[in-house]
Amino acid sequence: MAKSGIRGSVSLTKEIAQVKLSACTYNTALAMPQVATDPPATDTTTGYALIAVGGQNYVAVMFAGTATGEILGWQAVGWQPTRNGSLYGSVPEKLGEGLATYGTLALGAKGIFIESAAALWADTITETSSNPATRVYSPGNNEAAILIIDAGRFSHITIQVSRNGQDATTMTVVTQVADSIGGALANIEIADTGLATAVLQTTGNTALGQIETAIEKIDHLTAANSGNKDAATQRVVLATDDIPTALVNTNIGANDAAVASQGGVGSLSAKLRLVTSQLNTIDADTGSIKLATEGTEDEIDGTTSDGPLADIVALLKAVPVLGSGQELLCVANTTNYNLTVVAGATYKITTENGTIYIGEADSTSDANRMDTITTGMKAYYTAIGTTLHYSTEDGAGIIGRLSRIVNT
Secondary structure, eight states: OOOOSOEEEEOOOBOOOEEEEEEEOOOSOOOOOOOBSSOOOOBTTTTEEEEEOTTOSEEEEEEEESSTTOEEEEEEEEEEEEEETTEEEEEEEEEEEEEEEEEEEEOOSTTTSSSOTTOEEEEEEEEEEEOTTEEEEOOOSSSOOEEEEEOTTOSEEEEEEEOTTSOOSOEEEEEEEEOOEEEEEEOOOOOTTTGGGHHHHHHHHHHHHHHHHHHHHHHHHTOSOOSOSBTTBOOOOOOGGGSOHHHHHHHHHHHHHHHHHTTHHHHHHHHHHHHHHHHHHHHHHHHHHHHHHHHHHHHHHTSOOOSHHHHHHHHHHOOOOTTTTEEEEEOSTTOOEEEEOOTTEEEEEEESSSOEEEESSOTTSGGGEEEEEOTTOEEEEEOSSSEEEEEOSSOTTEEEEEEEEEEO
16 A cells, blocks of 8 residues: 655664773784684684674774774674584674774773773774675864674674784774664655646646636626727627637546546546645655754754664763763682672663672572573672672683773
8 A cells, every 4th residue: 555754763872982992903814703502702813803793783882092094994794693403603794894994083081981091093994895784984184983894694793903004002902783774755655646746737727727727718708798888898789600619628528537437527627626735744744854964964063862873972982970881790600790880870781701799798599699680691690799790601711891880
């Protein structure tokens, strides 16, 4: 069934940006990875930053380093979970590669956000090979450049960086995973009785013009007074054989046929009203598109703080509380670890490859465990004190992630 209007949905779920890789000095040529049981883990010695997509739609990536004008190489790869009988693995797909150049915009003081007070955002990102799943915002004017990846069909994304063949002293990768905004300003369809009736409208206008002409001629022929209307207005007197009766009859017949072909005068009027309604709908939709475009411009210039672009702008000014963006690494099994947090702050906790237990005291004890977080799960924890305890029973190397949600 044909429709008229705007279809689509808007989803605004997003996560706080994370420093996925910091002060990396990897110096080997980048190569396409092979099929593996699991994607490569985050590791400064290999230049890899691993991002768990978690069912969301896009990943935003920013690069940083220590000196203006230095260049790093990057490669983005998407990983799709694959099954062969009882065997499971991940298949890589190259999403793009290229270079990033550091500008003059500083990240912040040492110890607050990144590793060095001299750390600078890359303001230029170029692609030497690309994929429809990637797009680049590269201002090149000492503002942070952003690599945006459409990640909806992948379980993980890896960003690998290298100094090989370039001059970057150190390399830092900052990422944000979020839902995209899509479909809200698309798929406008006009019904069969809408703009598709332009030909019918033209036919109707022609028929109405013919009717008007015929009526004017009849008015002249049926005037009761054939003399002058008044002193200033002369009437024209016609002999009966001067009246084009055949032509009038022909035009009236054509008019009747044209109106009848449209279902009669009432049907033609209804169709004209529907055309007017459809044009009004298009005007309203155009206004909605204009408002949406102005909203995006407001996000970019900072007039409004509502929207994903505004969130990225706000990220550049953010000062996370203690514990934000920290990795919960369980080096050994059934061993209690702890991390300093801010009392009263709310954190989101996720795991990448196993189960993690958390508590306000030694989490290896069942009595002290406040929550259990499994792979792919998102848990929300409000700190009572200033120490978070965590442990695992799934073996060594289980990794979780702590992200601040609200700092009260």
